[in-house]
Amino acid sequence: MRVLLIKTSSLGDVIHTLPALTDARKAIPGIHFDWVVEEGFAEIPVWHPAVAEVIPVAIRRWRKSPLKTLRSGEWQRFRKRLKKHQYDLVIDAQGLLKSALLTVGLKAPIAGLDKHSAREPLASRFYQQHIPVPRDQHAVERGRQLFAQALGYRLPDGIGDYGLDRAWLAGEQSAEDYVVFLHGTTWVTKHWPELYWRQLAELAT
Numbered sequence: 001m002r003v004l005l006i007k008t009s010s011l012g013d014v015i016h017t018l019p020a021l022t023d024a025r026k027a028i029p030g031i032h033f034d035w036v037v038e039e040g041f042a043e044i045p046v047w048h049p050a051v052a053e054v055i056p057v058a059i060r061r062w063r064k065s066p067l068k069t070l071r072s073g074e075w076q077r078f079r080k081r082l083k084k085h086q087y088d089l090v091i092d093a094q095g096l097l098k099s100a101l102l103t104v105g106l107k108a109p110i111a112g113l114d115k116h117s118a119r120e121p122l123a124s125r126f127y128q129q130h131i132p133v134p135r136d137q138h139a140v141e142r143g144r145q146l147f148a149q150a151l152g153y154r155l156p157d158g159i160g161d162y163g164l165d166r167a168w169l170a171g172e173q174s175a176e177d178y179v180v181f182l183h184g185t186t187w188v189t190k191h192w193p194e195l196y197w198r199q200l201a202e203l204a205t
Contacts, residue, residue, distance in 0.1 A: 005093060006036045018160075032050065039056040040060075096120045096153045183197060
């Protein structure tokens with residue numbers, strides 16, 4: 001079974017989708033995903049063994065110069081690549097109009113969040129399979145529920161497994177234990193005061 005997954009951004013959302021792929025791989029042996037993702041995050045999907053192909057998209061860059069994008073042929077090449085394979089299913093895990101529009105013209109059935117569950121309700125009009133997923137949950141669990149319903153398997157009990165291929169994580173090994181703090185975020189509402197970061201660092205040392 002080959003599935004086209006659309007989850008373009010952002011960094012955290014892309015990572016939060018990985019456990020859903022692990023669930024699907026365990027439930028449906030041999031399933032493969034081709035993943036449409038923003039070019040800046042294209043390295044992440046290949047960390048998961050269920051991903052067969054990564055299809056970079058550059059919505060953030062293209063919308064700044066749409067005419068240039070069309071004249072360069074970049075958009076046309078992207079659309080051609082989307083139609084390279086015959087998919088059994090398309091899953092729009094983004095739930096936004098910009099992601100739903102990418103599904104236009106694809107021949108496979110399209111699954112996505114219903115109008116009550118999607119961040120942008122209009123996106124659901126592009127889907128044939130409308131899936132209800134409560135919004136008052138963590139993104140990881142929402143993604144796992146979406147995939148389980150779209151692909152027709154029982155959602156596994158317990159917390160999600162990111163299923164990372166450890167070979168991609170291999171690198172220089174430090175002789176000492178260390179902690180990495182990831183503080184960057186786009187949303188102002190997610191910014192954490194510097195004082196708290198200092199306190200956290202002190203607790204970790």
